[in-house]
Amino acid sequence: MHDVIVIGGGNAALCAALTAKESGASVLVIEAAPKEWRGGNSQHTRNLRCMHDAPQDVLVDAYPEEEYWQDLLKVTAGKTNEHLARLVIRSTATCRDWMRKHGVNFQPPLSGALHVARTNAFFMGGGKALINAYYRSAQELGIEILYSTKIKDLKLNQGHFEAAIAEDGRVFKAKSCVLAAGGFESNLEWLREAWGQNENGEWPADNFIIRGTRFNQGNLLKFMIDQGADIIGDPSQSHCVAVDARAPLYDGGICTRIDCVSLGIVVNNKAERFYDEGEDFWPKRYAIWGRLVAKQPQQIAYSIIDSKAIGRFMPPVFAGVKANSIQELAEKIGLDVKTLCHTVEEFNQACVQGTFNHTVLDDCTTENIVPNKTHWAVPLDQPPFYAYALKPGITFTYLGLKVEDDAAVRFNNKPSSNLFVAGEMMAGNVLGQGYTAGVGMSIGTSFGRIAGKNAAHYALSQGVEHEC
Template sequence: MKHTPQKSAGPAVDVLVIGGGNAALCAALMAREAGASVLLLESAPREWRGGNSMHVRNLRCMHDEPQDVLIDAYPEEEFWQDLLKVTGGLTDEHLARLVIRHSSGCRPWMRRHGVHFQPPLSGALHVARTNAFFMGGGKALVNAYYRSAQDLGVEVRYDSAVERLELDKGRFVAAITASGERIAARACVMACGGFESNIPWQREAWGQNERGEWPAENFLIRGTRFNQGVLLKFMLEAGADRIGDPTQAHCVAIDARAPLYDGGICTRIDCVSLGLVVNRDAQRFYDEGEDFWPKRYAIWGRLVAQQPGQVAYSVIDQKAIGRFMPPVFDGTKADTLEELAALLGLEPAAFVKTVHDYNAACRVGTFDHTALDDCHTEGLTPAKTHWALPLDTPPFYGYPLRPGITFTYLGMKVDETAAVRFDGLASPNLFVAGEMMAGNVLGKGYTAGVGMSIGTAFGRIAGVGAARACGYTHPEFEEEMSEVSHAAAH
C-alpha cells in the first residue's frame, strides 16, 4: 500500500473540533468562549456546510410555564415520558434527563450567537407547545453559528475530512486528514455524524431479508451526503465503547420520488394518520392513528423498510386535504379507488377490498385531528385507534413511500461529561457529541426536535470539557450545568 507523506500542520491548537453541524458548532463556540484556541474541520465544501443541521427546523424544549415562543407548559416528566414511549425504554435515563433539563435554558445562549426563533406555528405538526422553531430553519441557524464563530476567532477549514486519529492509550494526540495532513491539538471533540450516507455500510448492517432483498439498497438519505461514518468506524475499531444498534436510525417514510440525498423536510409525507397505508400487496400493516404524527412519524421509515420492496403507499380522500403539511410532490389523484390502484401499480381488487374492509370497521365519533379523538376501527387487524374516517369522498390521493434515513444511532458510549470511553475509562481529552453519541439517548424511535436537543446539550458539554482539558474554564456554563446536575440527582 502506498503511504501519503504526512505534512506538518504547524503549531498545535488547543481544541480541534471535527464536524461542521450544530453539535460541532456548539462545541467550538463554547470552547472559544472559555478562552481556548479552536480549529474546526468540516468535511463538506463551504456551500454544503452544516451536515444534517441544514435541514432541521426546531428544538424540543422543556418548560414549566409559557416562555417567549413556547405556549402553555411542557414539563420534564412529560418530555421524559414522550421519549420513553418512542424509544421503548432503550435510553439512558440519566443522560436523557440531562438533555431535557438542558433544553430548558439553552435558548438565551443560542440567541446570543445569532439564532432567531419564530412565533408559535399553527398547522399539522401541533408542536407549538413542545418545540421552538428557528427563523429561517436550520440553514439560518448554521449560518448564524458560523458567523459567530468567525467573530470569536474560531478557525474553520472546509473540504477537510478526517480519516483517523492518533491515540495514545485513550488520549487524543492528533488527527490525520484524507490529504495526509497531521493536525495536533491538546483536546478534540468529534461531532461529524453517523454513517447514514454510507450505503455499503447500511447494506452490511441491514443484511438480506427472508425475501432475498437487501433493504438498504432502496433507502433514501434525507440529509447530507457527507456523513459517511469514516471516523465513527475508526473509533469503534480502535476500541471505543459502543452504543446502539446499527440498523436503528431516525428513519422516516418519505416520498419515494425524493432525491437520494438532501431531500430534507419537504420530502416527508405527513398525511399517514389521516388515511391508510398499504404495502405493494395492497395490505395494511400498522396502526396509522397510533399517536400524534410528531411523536410517531419516525417509526414509519422502519415499518416501510420491513415491507416487500421497501415501498408503501399513503392513501387519503378529499376530507384530509388542508389538514396536513402538503409535500413537495403532488399525490397521484383519481376519482375511483380502482383507478387509483391502477395508477399506483396495485392490484385493484385487493386494494378495493382493503379499503372497503377498513371503511366497514370505522366507528366514527367526534373527529378532531388536533386531539386523540374517538374515531377508531373495530374488528380490524391492525386496528386504527384514532382519526379513523371512511375513505369515501373522491377524489382520492396516493403517495408512494420509501424509507428515508436521517441519521443512524450506532455510536460511542458516554457519560454526562461527553468523554469517549475505552473499556469504561474516560479519555482525558477526547470528547464526542451529536449523532456520534445520540444512541445513548435514542436507542430507537424519535420524537420531533429531540436530535437538536441532544446535539445542543452535548455539543456545549463537549466543548467545555475540551477547553477544561486544556486548562480553561467556562464559569457561566459550569454554574448552569451544576444546577442541571443537581436537579438530575434529585
C-alpha cells in the first residue's frame, strides 16, 4: 500500500506528488493518458502569473499582491473567494525556486507577449518542457507512475478515502489520495448538457473546439458530485478563448489562439461587430472572446485586420485569409459584401485620431458607434487585409469541488481527513468566471503543493506501511 495516491498527470498532480514525496511519503501517480500524451492541459501552457515586489530574473518591475488581486477581481467580476485567491497569489511569490529545484527553467516572454513581461514567468520550452521536468524529477525521487490507467470510481467510507478502482478492475489502496484529474472540458456530451440550446434552437457546444487534452472527461468529478461532495461553480463557465476555426477538435494548444482581436475588428456571420475589441490589454481579455463567439449565430466570428497589425501579435499556426480589398475579403470568407464594407467604413469613420501604441492603453478610440472600441482603434485602410475565422475554444471548466485552504474535499461542509483535490477540479473556488493569463497554473501549483503536503501529513501520521 502506498502512502499517497495522486490521480491525474498534469501540473497540479505532479506538484502534489513531488511535495508528498518530499514530505517523506511513498507516492503513486495514476495518469489516464498514455505516456506520449501525459500532462493534461499543462503540456499546452507556457507561463505562470507571479506576484513579486521587485524585479526577478525574467520578471521586470514589480507586480504586488494587491494589483494581482485587483486583476483577478476584475476578470471574475467578483465571483471568487478572496481568501483562497490571496492564498494562491502569495504562494506564487516563492514557488519558482521550488519549481527550479525540480528542473523547470524560465525565460523572458517572446515577441508578441510583451504585455505580460511584468506579470508572468514563461517556461523555457513551454508547458511540455515543464511537464517533462516534473516527470524526470518524480522518477529520480522514486515516485511510481502508471499510464493509460483510468480510474472510474473511489471506495469511500463517510468521506474517508480507502481505494481507487480502475476501469479494468484493478484496486489501488492508499492511506490518502489527491484528486487532480482535470475538469470535464473533453466531455462533449456534458458540455452540450451544460450549455443547452440557445434562442435560435442551436446547441452551441456542438461547435466548440477543445484546446487541450482529450482525456479530461470529468469522470471523477461526476463521481464525486454523485457521492455528495460539496461543489462550486457554474457548469457553463470555463476558460474559453477564441481559436482558429480550422483547429483540430483536441490538443491544438496555444498556437491555434488568435491574438490579433484587439488590433482590428471582430464581426459575426452577419458581418456586424458585437463587442469592444479594445476593452483592455489582451492577456486580461482574451479569455472572454470564446464565450462571446459562443453567443453569436452558428458560434462563429471573424477577426479582421489590415497590414498595419502584422508583427504586433503572436502569429497563429494557420495563415489568415488575405485580400487586397474588403470586398474581396468578404467574398473569400463568405460574408455579405455590402454589409461588411459598410461595417468597416462605419468603423473607420468613427475612429478618433490619437497616438497609437499597442503596448499601453492608448487614446485611439471611437465615437458615435456601437459598440465603441475603447483603445487601439485605427482605421482599417492599409491593404492587404486579413481575416481569421474564430470558434470557441474550451481550455478547462470551472465546475469543481469546494475547498478551504487545506485543499480537503468537503462533504456537508466537513473536510475529509484523507481526500484532497487540486487543479482544475477545484479551480472554480478562485475562478467563478473569466480568466487572466497564467492564473490556472498559479492555482494548480499552489493547491497541488498544499494537497500533496496535507495528504502526506495524514498518511505519515498513520504509521509506516510501505508497499513491498
